[in-house]
Amino acid sequence: MRRKSGKGAEAGDSGDATVESVLDELYATPPPEFVARREERAAAARTAGRKEDARLIHAARRPTLAAWAANLLARSEPEESRRFLELGRELREAHRSLDPAGLRELSAQRRRIVTALSRQTARLADEAGHRLSQAALREVEATLRAVLADPDAAERWSGGRLAVSLTPPSEFPSDTAPAAPAKPEPAGTTAPAQSRAKDELADRRRKRREELADAEREAKEADERLRDTRTRRKEAEELLRRTGEEHDRAREEVSAAEERLRAAREDLDRTGRELKEAQEGARAAGGAVTGAEREARTAARRVDRLAARGR
Template identity: 35%
Template sequence: MDFETVADALYAGEPAGFVTARNAAAREAKAAGDAALAERIRALRKPTLAASVVNRLARAGSTALAELAELGPALRDAHAKLAGAELRALTQRRHELIRQVMRAEVPRLSEPVAREVEATLEAVAADPETAGLALAGRLTSMVTQSGGEQWLTFAAAPANIKTKRKPEKEAKKPPKEPAKTGPKPAKKVTSLEPARRRREQEKAERERREAAERAKREREERDRLRRVAQTLARERDQARRELVRAERVAEQASTRAEELRTRLADAETRAAQAGDDLDAARAAFDGAEEAARKAKEAAEN
């Protein structure tokens, strides 16, 4: 028995039977005289349902999972170089791979577990350590991205939106009047020109203010949605941490129950043996007493 073989067998099985199989392997290693191996085996953590799904993909030789792990270095490099086009292409490919896996797995999973599987697949592309555990089929719980890798969860930010001003209408030119002979028209004919220009300027200024106001509202809405997304992400991460803690408590309780069952079985065995010893002692005592009585009678006769 060696640690790698035992670990592979445990993580290849179903989570429901993990604790029982792990404790049995640990007892076997201890009975064989290898206390250190028994301790390492007992320290193995039970995988969650989401982790077991990813482990199963790795053991089935999923090409999508392998490609997700390979995308990680390229994504980090494109992000470091601010290569927008390359980053968008790689991000799109990551989404396609995750959708490919989820289309095959989701029909068999509940909605919460499906969300955890999707988050773990995103982390496979974000974190080299997670990718290594996933490819080895040794994940134990849902994995999320660290704060510095959250950029991988979202699509590339859109380019800054420039507010387009409506083109000003070309000023209508007054119709040309046929040349007239005689005295020039009075100045009051052209006195409307400044008022027209003022109206056009006021209209252009109004349109500019409206465009600026629309752009401001759009920025405020984007900021609000970003804050909401951050709040929901924090709540999601908190829920995931609480789930992991609950799973650990449940695993510890299961381990404790298994130990108590073992101790109870040992105690029952010892009690049964003590009962047998007591019966034997009573029989021996009765036999000795009978022999003493017969010896006394013989002496009196």
């Protein structure tokens, strides 16, 4: 069952997407981009007020390259994946029913199909920009064999969210038909106990391998987070340096502008005083001109009178 987000919005918005749709998106994301995408989606859920969704998203484990490639196959080739899962059911049924002929035929198909699907997975990964190494390809083949042998592994793979490669159970025959039924053991035999002990040992080894793979993956993710954090800190320090320099330049420009403003105000005051003095001088000169004009007119009339007397 898919768990809906707190707001029940469509999956197109990362802030309101269902947890299931976000997880589907994450496990379709190539491993190098997984952590950044996960943190982005978790942050969007937190911003939307969905703390539990954010916790579930943040808990998603970064897949190995081989596990991502196996997820890619399951998602990209749904019809072939369906037929492969059906082959696994038939193969397990033949094993349970001890049908040698059917098991031989299905085992031959298993070999061909695992080889073909492994190559197809490598091609899909390469097209997505991530070439699989031989070791990763062997992990993909192991996952496909596990899907055929184990119904739980088949269900996990079909969900397209593997974080690590799967390991086929040791008790499932790889390519051969089952042996003839053994003769009854005498009473008190220890064979069943030995078989159980072997099974328990195999289970413990498989669990240890899975725990080791989980620990290595978590350590790698921690290293990636540390590198990301250091990168962000370096970027923040660089931004702080640039901003400080810009602030210093702006402060210098303000100081220079204030100095220019002070000088301009002094010039304004000085020119104001000079203007006032010039206006007073102009008024005084105007008065002198008026007086001189009166004197000139008086002198002219005197000249006229004197000239009249002489005639």
